[in-house]
Amino acid sequence: NAGVMQNPRHLVRRRGQEARLRCSPMKGHSHVYWYRQLPEEGLKFMVYLQKENIIDESGMPKERFSAEFPKEGPSILRIQQVVRGDSAAYFCASSPNPPRQGGGYTFGSGTRLTVV
Amino acid sequence: GQQVMQIPQYQHVQEGEDFTTYCNSSTTLSNIQWYKQRPGGHPVFLIQLVKSGEVKKQKRLTFQFGEAKKNSSLHITATQTTDVGTYFCAGLKAAGNKLTFGGGTRVLVKP
Numbered sequence: 183n184a185g186v187m188q189n190p191r192h193l194v195r196r197r198g199q200e201a202r203l204r205c206s207p208m209k210g211h212s213h214v215y216w217y218r219q220l221p222e223e224g225l226k227f228m229v230y231l232q233k234e235n236i237i238d239e240s241g242m243p244k245e246r247f248s249a250e251f252p253k254e255g256p257s258i259l260r261i262q263q264v265v266r267g268d269s270a271a272y273f274c275a276s277s278p279n280p281p282r283q284g285g286g287y288t289f290g291s292g293t294r295l296t297v298v
Numbered sequence: 299g300q301q302v303m304q305i306p307q308y309q310h311v312q313e314g315e316d317f318t319t320y321c322n323s324s325t326t327l328s329n330i331q332w333y334k335q336r337p338g339g340h341p342v343f344l345i346q347l348v349k350s351g352e353v354k355k356q357k358r359l360t361f362q363f364g365e366a367k368k369n370s371s372l373h374i375t376a377t378q379t380t381d382v383g384t385y386f387c388a389g390l391k392a393a394g395n396k397l398t399f400g401g402g403t404r405v406l407v408k409p
Contacts, residue, residue: 215396215397217399222404223401223402224304224386224399224400224401224402225341225386225388225399226399227396227397227398227399230395230396237395238395238396240396241396273340273341275341280395281390281394281395281396281397282328282390282392282393282394282395284328284329284346284348284390285346286331286333286343286344286345286346287331287341287343287397288343289333289340289341289342289343290340291339291340292340
């Protein structure tokens with residue numbers, strides 16, 4: 183009965199490298215959301231995806247950030263040419279229904295990205 | 299854009315006392331949700347409120363949705379050390395696609 187699985191748990195990257203964060207939603211959930219959290223702050227919405235489609239990416243920076251949720255495999259959040267300001271916890275969440283139908287999200291344990 | 303604000307940012311509570319945390323949205327919401335995040339952990343869904351004026355209880359936790367569907371509160375009675383963590387409210391606009399989180403209330407319990 184696996185929940186939302188995120189890996190890696192911790193990721194260290196040097197400035198200029200690429201970071202790839204993976205998220206496998208709960209079984210039966212086809213809606214995936216990525217949020218970013220800085221220490222002592224709330225969760226900032228980045229992107230909402232449904233299988234093979236980006237539904238809302240209004241919270242994602244236009245440059246260096248991309249997200250996908252392929253037909254097969256996990257959702258991927260990709261950050262190119264990382265900078266120190268990208269250091270944060272990145273949480274993935276999933277739900278069985280779209281947001282407008284209500285219902286809570288199930289969150290993964292997060293990936294803590296540190297850029298050195 | 300939509301903003302969700304929570305007060306207080308920090309709440310220091312004596313064990314056994316009650317407290318309330320408040321959540322306010324800049325726009326009318328179709329529903330509001332509450333989550334709890336333990337230190338070093340991830341957000342865990344607690345409850346969803348949908349109707350104007352709705353009140354729901356979970357043991358010592360009482361959640362309320364305002365009449366105008368723009369604000370909400372969480373009241374905890376007889377606080378215990380297990381209540382330590384950050385409580386987030388999150389609101390969804392009608393026909394919206396994104397759940398917007400407040401900044402959270404960080405609860406510390408003094409034994």
